[in-house]
Amino acid sequence: MSRICTICARGGSKGVKNKNIRLLLGKPLIAHTINQAKISGLFDCIAVSSDSAEILAVAKKYGADLLIDRPKEMSTDFAAKLPAIQHCVRVAEENRNERYDVIVDMDATSPLRLVDDILKSVQLLEETSDATNLITGMPSRRSPYFNLVEVDSNGIVSLSKSLEKSVSRRQDAPKCYDMNASIYVxxxxxxxxxEKLFQSNTILYEMPEERSIDIDSELDFEFVSFIATKRGELL
Structure with missing residues (x-):
């Protein structure tokens, strides 16, 4: 079984400036994800894709196997991530003359995962014969069946999703998850x-909330820094 880890990190960031190389526990943020991928021992190649020469230089310093210049059209604020991952895999396969059976993409902005989460996510997909892909997520605090609402054009509020029989406790509603942007397999x-993330046989690996923060804002970065400091090492 041949596997590649892709880490796609744009240079531009609106919520947290230069977040992919901002220091966390004394190391650039992206370095933690590269290190986790290396320690897992799963990958024949760890490839970092970016439009930023600075990010690629940091990735090289911390042990990425392959550095890939992401095309400009895949690096805009409106560009979808899936084409960037596909591009990364194609370039890696051409560069290393190898075909990868399993692709694992990890966001540098979700560094609180454990190496064990990576191992178990990959194992779960590979051992589920009819599954096409896997995402990670945490149990949702809000339920579209109970306390997540929408407001229509007339200002009328209703539950986002309805059931034939309404529930009076969130615990009785169907279980829902927040995607945590940590691991995709x-x-x-x-x-x-x-061209779609969700397919007919997409499965989920559950992670706890304390390992599921994705950095999109300064507040997120503060939360991650607090948890990382308590843990002492992100492995």
């Missing part, structure tokens, strides 16, 4: 031949 065909 694909079988090659499912990634390279699709």
């Amino acid at each position: 694909w079988k090659r065909g499912a990634l390279m031949n699709s």
Whole structure:
């Protein structure tokens, strides 16, 4: 089984300036994800894709196997991430003359995952024969069946999703999850031949809230810094 880890990190960041290389526990943020991928021992290649020469230089310093210049059209604020991952895999396969069976993409902005989360996510997908891909998520604090609402054009509020029989406790509602942007795992065909994340056989690996913060704001960075400092090492 041949596996590649992709880490796609743009240079531009609106919520947290230069967040992918901002220091966390004395190391650039992206370095923690590279280190986790290396320690897992799963990957034949760790490839970092970026439009930023500075990010690529940091990735090289901390042990990435392959540095890939992301095309400008895949680096805008409105560009979807899936084409960037597909591009990264194609370039890596051409560069290293190798075909990868399993692709694992990890966001540098979700560094609180454990190496064990990576190992178990990959194991779960590989041992689920009919699954095409896997996402990670945490149990949602809000439920679209109980306390997540929408407001229509007339200002009328209603639950986001309805059930035939309403529930009076959130615990009685169908279980829901927040995606945590931590780990995505694909079988090659499912990634390279699709434009959608959610497929007919997408499965989920559950992670706890304390390992599920994705940095989109300064407040997120403060939360991650607090938890990381308490842990002492992100492994």
